[in-house]
Amino acid sequence: MTRSSIIALVAIGGALSACNAQSDVQGEESDVPSQVSQTAAVRYSGFSEPERVLYDAARDRYLVSNVNGETAAKDGNGFISVLSPDGSISDLEWIKGGEAGVTLHAPKGLAIAGGVLYVADIDVVRKFDAETGKAMGQIDVPGSTFLNGLTAAGDGRLYLSDSGPPLGFLDGYGTEAVYVIEGDEVQLLAEGPLGRPTSLQPTQGGVIVASFGANEVFEIDGQGNKGKVSQLPAGGLAGIVKHGPWLYATSWQASAIFRGKLGEPFEVAAGDLVAPSDLGYDSKRGRLIVPCFTENTVDVLELQ
Template sequence: MKRFLIGVLCASASLTVRADMTVENVGFQTPESVEYSVKTDNYYVANINGSPFARDDNGFISLLSPQGEVLELKWISGGLNGVHLNAPKGMAALGNRLYVADIDRVRVFSLPDGKPLFEVEVPEASFLNGVTPASQGGIWVTDSGVKEGFKPSGKDAVYHISADGDLTTLVSGMDLGRPNGVLEKDDELLVVTIASGQVHHFDLKGKLLKSEILPFNRLDGLVEDVNGNVIVSSWTAKAALQWQEGAELKTIFEDLNSPADLGLDTQRNRLLIPSFLDNKVWIKSLQD
């Protein structure tokens, strides 16, 4: 049974209406990320479906409408129709492509049909996680540097994968505090971390410019909204927080259990938040 919880908040002075939705009890299995595609005007939910380390070929991606309706629970499914998908995590929808991080490789699917196009193996990777578009084309992808049991693997890294599938290492070989969410902004690459609770600033050639320690660790998703605000999710804070360099974190949504890799609906300025442990997705309207 599909269940949608819809809350509407009205501010009478400005007549602003914010509609928030929770999509749950629909069959999600360890949803790790949600991504919005401008091309299709739909949401995509990456479901690990088991251990995030297991090469079990049972991961799947759900297709969700902006109204919160599950259009197809297993729109892309490991083991079916020539698809291999183990434990999908971060995603990026770029034009007619959907890039998906999957343990030690990035798999690329076509939009809007979801057919597998190609994959790029990252030989040194242990836990590919966050994905974001790169200004020079293709994507940036982080390796959180963990292995079974979430023990350090020594593989902390950030990679670039071009539109043609060429792999370049931006940074590796140093303890980055288990990198996760990643965002390119103003000629810098921002990377938030799981263990150390840091925001690392790299230039686009891999030089570490500086690092900041935030009040909370277990940082996960990282996006920029339509107004240029940077938003990060934290499992420790159980919140989505607005971050600005040199300023205090501002909590924008709280009481979120296991908020994982964030997505942004750029057409409606909505924050898309998967609950990794609770098998649901929050769709939250942001203030204009």
Template sequence: MKFGIGLLALCLSASCATITPLESMAPLELSDVGFHHSEAARYDPVSDRYFVSNLGARGTENDGFISIVDPTGTVNDLRWIAGGVDGVELYEPLGMYVKGDVLYVADITAVRMFDRVSGTSIGAIQIEGATRPNDLAVDNEGTIFLTDSGGDETPGALYRISPSGEVTYFVQRSDDLVRPNGVAITTDGQVVHGGLLGDELIYRDRATASIISKRRLPTGRIDGIVALADGSLLVASQNGHNVYHVPSNSEKTPVIVADGIDVPAAIGFDTKRGRVLIPQIRKSSVTVVEVVKNE
């Protein structure tokens, strides 16, 4: 596995830390710990812990679950939130997003909200007509942007969910969306997404959905996208078996920061330690790669 090259002057927070790249570091492999088709990994900066979503058995069973992992790699609570337990519904949870005191989770039927501290269910928004809700991002006003990856015979789409819970299309179903998967909101408020059948990042106006720009990556089948505080992105490419750092300056070349990953899914980023969190569905594992360090 290759990792940790070329992330110069990366801002880890609004205050913009000074960092240098790591030339070598043994990645932390979280495997054989009870994960079951681990799809997404997210960092909770307030509680300083990781959330890992697990699809469970593939299909319509209510057996998805979310784990809590300590930054040392210890699984503190394997089934912190579990479908079928205490009335919780969780059908193949895919994307997750932490905003304020809410953990937002997209499963194949709905966007579900849980208390970030206790894990208590605090509501759900059904996505009528959706084929496969996948990833989501939430802006500062509480608007949710959700990808629907579609299927072999159904084009994908992007939804916008208002703070009051009204569901509308952000982008209508279209083959041009190449089965959208990862989505993020950049520091300047643009919605950026990529698709499972494409190699381009699409940047859109958050209000109008009009395309502002496009950015082609060296390899495609784009999965998770993380927006960093300096305007750059971390992007998982399933075809490349890697994670790219994509500078905000379009004239600068994307750099591989983690390589040799079987199938990277919905990645996360530990802003405190400069770590990329890389879940792998088939391996039911999470690879943690430290790509920057604070000076």
């Protein structure tokens, strides 16, 4: 997907304001706080197309991938930022393409497992020391064209999505896929059509997938079979996180975050968001951390 096609997609959602939650949802009661604050508790700015936020619980910090250019260009200028939960930016360019032996083009999905930071970067997964940021090599993913979502399961396995060639929004894609990575070995779990799989959340036996080219959130089991499905009110789903029984999915088309349970209806939890991308969840503070791709901001929304 080119930058121009991304901006065109944002327009589908209608008139947009700053990346800022403006609405609450009154949903079913739960022991787990599930409503989203109406306004950002903290806003970070100064990024360059922030695509993914990962909460690094071991170090109590937020990591942000910055595409910094065309989303599929091998231009060598992508970078990873480090944010403090107190609202400050610890290091805007902690890991930067072209410096200290680092190759990083258009980083998207982030995951940490076994002290290693894994980064989805177009057609490879790059590895860095999660403490120092030192480059540790890469994992090739043959045949991939637009690696996107990345998540770590409790057993150390990684799940990785390939959204397909970046040629448009609703075109057919031959490389749509979800992979499992164990060690440095990549195995195909499921392949398209999958509605342009983007963000991923691990389950006990598989993974939950958000689709950018459709309005579906669905589960894939350990054998690659599609299970429970939720049809959301709008598509362009770019991020998904889990908090208790609730799933939160960002939608570019609706300029919103949807909330729901897999296999059940979803509803708007926060609106008036500009290009909300692959959000993170701060489990220590009960926060959604939302990167706004075209606004170059990251917003912190409290769960109440």
